Amino acid sequence: QAVSDKALGSLMLLVASVVFVYYTTWALVLPFLPPDNAVHQYFLPREWAVRIPALILLLGLSAVGAFVSTVMIREGRKR
Amino acid sequence: MTRATTFFSAFGILSGIYFAFFNADLPEKFQLIIPVFAPARDFYNSAQHRTVHRYVQLPWWTLVSFGSYALWTLGWAMLSIRECPEAYDELTKFVAFKKRPACIWHSQRELEDLLHIQHFVRQILPELTFHR
Numbered sequence: 001q002a003v004s005d006k007a008l009g010s011l012m013l014l015v016a017s018v019v020f021v022y023y024t025t026w027a028l029v030l031p032f033l034p035p036d037n038a039v040h041q042y043f044l045p046r047e048w049a050v051r052i053p054a055l056i057l058l059l060g061l062s063a064v065g066a067f068v069s070t071v072m073i074r075e076g077r078k079r
Numbered sequence: 080m081t082r083a084t085t086f087f088s089a090f091g092i093l094s095g096i097y098f099a100f101f102n103a104d105l106p107e108k109f110q111l112i113i114p115v116f117a118p119a120r121d122f123y124n125s126a127q128h129r130t131v132h133r134y135v136q137l138p139w140w141t142l143v144s145f146g147s148y149a150l151w152t153l154g155w156a157m158l159s160i161r162e163c164p165e166a167y168d169e170l171t172k173f174v175a176f177k178k179r180p181a182c183i184w185h186s187q188r189e190l191e192d193l194l195h196i197q198h199f200v201r202q203i204l205p206e207l208t209f210h211r
Contacts, residue, residue, distance in 0.1 A: 009157025016150035023143045053139045 023049070097137065 027049045033039060 005157050009154040012150050012154030013158065014154075016147040016154060019150075020144055020147035023140065023147075027140050027143075050139055053143050057142070 026043050026046070030040065030043060030046065
């Protein structure tokens with residue numbers, strides 16, 4: 001057991017908090033700030049705030065579908 | 080009302096409200112005051128008022144926040160659940176005890192009986208009798 005449970009759990013916590021805070025400011029706070037604000041340089045252009053979750057969702061669904069299909073093929077071949 | 084009914088009715092009401100505001104042409108003051116609603120256009124770029132760049136943020140934001148909440152719950156559970164070392168010790172002792180050979184030499188069985196009797200005499204019998 002290379003990585004302890006606590007280390008992995010705290011890493012997941014950190015990643016979840018960072019993702020949530022970053023995405024919330026990016027999607028909901030930034031449009032209300034004037035465009036000459038210095039904060040905007042830390043974020044990608046805002047169409048990516050929609051494209052990245054859409055890509056992740058697409059990849060996730062296709063991975064789930066591929067897994068289900070391989071399982072079904074294997075079951076069919078066993079019979 | 081079942082939980083599915085309440086869930087889907089709440090979902091339907093919220094999405095109805097969202098879609099009602101989605102196509103409404105609110106004056107700019109209200110678009111800033113109403114809590115952050117899928118800014119359909121960037122407010123400081125007047126050129127975009129013509130072309131409707133609908134970066135529909137709120138549904139994607141709920142999806143991302145749900146994913147991060149799920150990850151947070153997993154991480155928190157992994158951090159806060161104890162390992163129970165005493166239960167582990169007891170279980171290993173129990174397993175070792177059960178693993179002992181079923182048919183053992185007579186003398187070893189007598190030895191085990193003597194050990195049980197000794198344990199009984201030393202620890203259980205004084206508590207059963209009442210003299211102090």
